[in-house]
Amino acid sequence: MSPSYTIYLGTFIQLARTSPSVQKPRLSVHTGALWVNNASGKIAGFDWNVPIDDDEVVANFIREKGWIVVPEGAATEPGGDGDAAQQTASIVKSGRNGFFFPGFIDTHIHAPQYPNTGLFGSTTLLEWLEKYTFPTESSYGIRDDEMPPEKAYSVYNRVISRTLAHGTTTASYFATIHVPATNLLADLCYQRGQRAFIGRVCMDKPGFCPEFYKDESVEQSISRTRETVEHILKIDPKGTLVSPIVTPRFALSCTSAALSGLGKLARSYDPPLRIQTHVSETRSEVNLVKEHFPQCKGYTHVYDDHGLLTSRTILAHGIHLTRDERQLIHDRKAKIAHCPTSNSALGSGICPVRTHLNEGLIVGLGTDVSGGYSPSILEVARQACLVSRLITSQASECEPLTWEEALYLATRGGAAVVDMADQIGGFEEGMFWDVQLIDLGRLIDEDAGTDNSSSDAGNVDIFGWESWEEKIEKWMWTGDDRNVKKVWVNGRLVHQR
Structure with a gap:
């Protein structure tokens, strides 16, 4: 003993x-x-x-x-x-x-993309998804497979090892649409002892999602998400180490019915499940969301209108949010995962973190591997300071992040983002x-x-x-x-x- x-x-x-x-x-x-x-x-x-x-x-x-x-x-x-x-x-x-x-808290990381770390060329976000991300993620299993492929074992073990080695004790992981491989990621995190939030990625929208990599229907998107939720609750009923997190990839990847269904699924548990997704990463993405959801006031409002914007929601990026959207996020007590290495690598833009903080938004840091080139939150903290200095040079009324603030976001801030401010980070x-x-x-x-x-x-x-x-x-x-x-x-x- x-x-x-x-x-x-x-x-x-x-x-x-x-x-x-x-x-x-x-x-x-x-x-x-x-x-x-x-x-x-x-x-x-x-x-x-x-x-x-x-x-x-x-x-x-x-x-x-x-x-x-x-x-x-x-x-x-x-x-x-x-x-x-x-x-x-x-x-x-x-x-x-x-x-x-x-320990560092990575509030946004894509575990299956780890083999692509450092591969983004000169592509923009949507091109990068088509060239690198969707083909890689689709290889983690045929949807009807009962066993995850050997690749999933090697990649997921490696990403857990690498993030732990960099001091990351907690990670909020996006997985793939495959239930067996996603369940495997949860099993490995539990066995290896890394605190983790595991989300099966949901994407069912015809015409935007590739035919070789998408949920076949709204019902499948929701039912298979429930399968993963129940698996994680079975291996760790009290959520002491591993917890499920509802994961619509982003607004453009999901139909309105799927978004509403996922919001309802999250609310059906007590306490309600955590939710993670992307928001306002690039201007072109923001414009596409306006085209596909004309009934919604803005990108963030898409999630709010579908019951997905809650105090347990993590919104990755948030670069191009309007003032109304920032107020909405504040009112709903949702959180922001700031991913400066990814934003710079993909040319998505510079997130005005000082503005977010001054307006009372809760912010943590995310590696966004593999859009981000490093699994190190310490590297993300450095980049958060550097990009903050760049945006300050363009707007003199802004004050750049200090290194102490960056480390705060890497620990206390991240703890608040994953809704564990009183349990980790200090x-x-x-x-x-x-x-x-x-x-x-x-x-x-x-x-x-x-x-x-x-x-x-x-x-x-x-x-x-x-x-x-x-x-x-x-x-x-x-x-x-x-x-x-x-x-x-x-x-x-x-x-x-």
Whole structure:
């Protein structure tokens, strides 16, 4: 049996909880002890006054708690749940130049597109869908297959491994129209320990969806979505790790009847199911939506008119929203997944995130793989800052995102987008231990006179005189997966470098 608790000693860095429309996020740095109940995977307490470099004081602290220390991962005999003296604990230390940081939350990623990462050429969104996306996604199974193809196993295992390695503890995944392959993605996320929202993609509109890759009818689109929902609820009834999410691809891919049916399906569960889709990614797409849904006031209104715009709806992109649409999203408490790497790669436009935040919209970050070229939310955070600076140069009244704000969107913001603001994204008591251990490597002067060109410590160079704020800023701009040493989800170690 595993130890009852894990005690984490070291430096803990997060973005303090705030409302970005009212106050700029600020870095919160604490050094001390934090402990996690391994049965629940939740933070049970913390003490920032524990001097972690004093072994005797740490030992006394542990004795006062009534814990018996055992090696990390050791098997122990069960103890009495109500007797603190029977509780065992293991210890994890961050190290001198390491720190614990909340896991990243990818609010928008297409798992089956992972093999196409980096392939977008000079195409625009709709051309890219036809050339790369639809052919790739269609290969994940013939619709009547009972078993997913071998390809699905290899791709889905790889995308889970790669995102975990980059510190992504939670991902909102679009899958394909195939039930077996989509169910497989849910199974793998559950087995591998990644928190995930899994959506079978719905697309039934003749003339827009390719004949080789679409639902055959409205009824099939809804019934097969229900199959996947029920499968996920069966493997994880409480939604502790994996949850279903209703996924109309976007307005143009679905008939009006399918959109209404999916909205009704989401409302038929208690609590209502989460919903994810795309909105206002390109101007040409916006114009096409006007042609296909002339009865609706705007793109966002299409979803609202069909019962799909709720407080549990994630809208990817939102680049070209009108003021009325932004107000509607705010009124419905829907959320935005900002995907700057994809927006730049496909030439979709620059999302006015500062405007969204100032108007009180809730925003997180998404890799949008494979429109986005990287599975790293840290890279997305960098690009969010850069594109914000570009749009600021065109509109002087706008203020660019700071790196602290970008990291806020990557953690706290993402948690709010997936409707888990009180459960993940920070170090408050009662939150799930969804965390990454970051190591910035040795100090430069410790390696004086040596050649570190082949070192696996990453690109972050620390000289020793930097403050923690400066270290984090360097990591934000130059860090990568080599700095991610361990990742936990629900208190379970799911990745180790």
